[in-house]
Amino acid sequence: xxxxxxxxxxxxxxxxxxxxxxxxxxxxxxxxxxxxxxxxxxxxxxxxxxxxxxxxxxxxxxxxxxxxxxxxxxxxxxxxxxxxxxxxxxxxxxxxxxxxxxxxxxxxxxxxxxxxxxxxxxxxxxxxxxxxxxxxxxxxxxxxxxxxxxxxxxxxxxxxxxxxxxxxxxxxxxxxxxxxxxxxxxxxxxxxxxxxxxxxxxxxxxxxxxxxxxxxxxx
Amino acid sequence: xxxxxxxxxxxxxxxxxxxxxxxxxxxxxxxxxxxxxxxxxxxxxxxxxxxxxxxxxxxxxxxxxxxxxxxxxxxxxxxxxxxxxxxxxxxxxxxxxxxxxxxxxxxxxxxxxxxxxxxxxxxxxxxxxxxxxxxxxxxxxxxxxxxxxxxxxxxxxxxxxxxxxxxxxxxxxxxxxxxxxxxxxxxxxxxxxxxxxxxxxxxxxxxxxxxxxxx
Numbered sequence: 001x002x003x004x005x006x007x008x009x010x011x012x013x014x015x016x017x018x019x020x021x022x023x024x025x026x027x028x029x030x031x032x033x034x035x036x037x038x039x040x041x042x043x044x045x046x047x048x049x050x051x052x053x054x055x056x057x058x059x060x061x062x063x064x065x066x067x068x069x070x071x072x073x074x075x076x077x078x079x080x081x082x083x084x085x086x087x088x089x090x091x092x093x094x095x096x097x098x099x100x101x102x103x104x105x106x107x108x109x110x111x112x113x114x115x116x117x118x119x120x121x122x123x124x125x126x127x128x129x130x131x132x133x134x135x136x137x138x139x140x141x142x143x144x145x146x147x148x149x150x151x152x153x154x155x156x157x158x159x160x161x162x163x164x165x166x167x168x169x170x171x172x173x174x175x176x177x178x179x180x181x182x183x184x185x186x187x188x189x190x191x192x193x194x195x196x197x198x199x200x201x202x203x204x205x206x207x208x209x210x211x212x213x214x215x216x217x218x219x
Numbered sequence: 220x221x222x223x224x225x226x227x228x229x230x231x232x233x234x235x236x237x238x239x240x241x242x243x244x245x246x247x248x249x250x251x252x253x254x255x256x257x258x259x260x261x262x263x264x265x266x267x268x269x270x271x272x273x274x275x276x277x278x279x280x281x282x283x284x285x286x287x288x289x290x291x292x293x294x295x296x297x298x299x300x301x302x303x304x305x306x307x308x309x310x311x312x313x314x315x316x317x318x319x320x321x322x323x324x325x326x327x328x329x330x331x332x333x334x335x336x337x338x339x340x341x342x343x344x345x346x347x348x349x350x351x352x353x354x355x356x357x358x359x360x361x362x363x364x365x366x367x368x369x370x371x372x373x374x375x376x377x378x379x380x381x382x383x384x385x386x387x388x389x390x391x392x393x394x395x396x397x398x399x400x401x402x403x404x405x406x407x408x409x410x411x412x413x414x415x416x417x418x419x420x421x422x423x424x425x426x427x428x429x430x431x432x433x434x
Binding site for chain 1: 273274276279281282285286289290293295371372375378388397400401404407410414
């Protein structure tokens with residue numbers, strides 16, 4: 001047991017720097033993916049058919065194909081079409097696609113939850129369609145979507161562990177590397193699991209609390 | 220990518236389906252006792268279920284698979300890649316299914332319990348004839364959504380060498396590097412193709428079950 005703690009103390013700095021990479025990927029993916037998700041949620045309702053179909057295809061492929069496939073597609077596949085991305089670049093590109101696809105559905109549900117009277121009132125006030133979206137519908141819809149988006153953000157941090165497959169030096173890759181050199185897989189993987197849990201458990205509790213808070217106001 | 224390559228990758232469908240269905244079966248079964256513990260009057264059992272669910276859901280699936288395959292497999296107990304993937308995905312599914320069951324239990328009107336008492340139904344009959352049919356209907360849509368999600372999560376079994384779609388795609392891409400884009404696009408399309416009939420069957424079943432109870 002003593003040996004384990006000494007080993008953990010020794011490996012912790014490497015895992016923590018891996019965790020920073022995991023958090024960076026997650027943050028980048030959310031910052032890029034969620035606005036794209038909002039755009040997709042609006043375009044899916046567009047009256048221009050080709051635009052609607054194209055958006056639908058982007059969303060359905062992003063949700064239908066495993067993130068692990070998209071990651072490898074970006075990392076191993078794009079170079080053959082002349083676009084060489086680093087493992088960080090591929091990770092951000094692939095997971096942003098996934099994020100855009102999933103969050104567009106969450107946001108669409110949020111937008112649909114805004115009562116019809118709101119857009120009618122905006123129209124009556126003489127707001128243009130764009131202004132109605134910008135000042136009336138989107139702010140309210142995003143508030144409804146917020147808890148689900150936060151829950152998705154936690155899932156994305158977990159999904160960042162898939163970047164192990166494209167040699168991104170994130171938390172799991174570091175743990176695996178230490179495991180192969182020390183052969184103490186169980187201990188190092190347990191520490192990695194603890195680190196994921198140390199972020200995800202408080203984050204989920206926070207999301208649940210926010211959800212209850214917002215629920216009170218709605219009631 | 221050649222036709223042979225496409226066939227090679229399509230050969231992985233069987234392992235993808237086996238891993239997905241076995242993990243789902245395991246999770247759907249284990250989810251029942253976890254849900255029962257969660258709604259139990261015993262504080263200890265309830266607390267245990269909450270802790271179990273939180274831990275299972277807070278660690279990424281790929282870390283669970285590695286813990287089982289490399290962690291336990293490296294010393295304690297020799298475990299093959301397929302059982303490791305099934306058990307790891309199965310226990311995560313159990314936690315999520317327990318929550319789905321719990322949500323369904325909440326949706327049953329309390330009057331239903333009173334009514335079955337008033338009718339003098341035995342506890343077993345109350346469970347089998349009153350609760351299960353309603354629970355099944357309520358659970359079906361979220362369980363199918365989860366199953367389709369699990370199908371995609373099963374791709375991570377490739378990282379420990381289960382020869383399913385993603386593994387074979389990676390293998391082929393390493394041989395024909397120039398065709399990697401088509402290879403992974405084809406593999407991704409396979410997952411979408413498998414999930415389409417699943418979603419369709421679920422939609423039809425849901426509509427039928429709804430029609431049965433519609434007033």
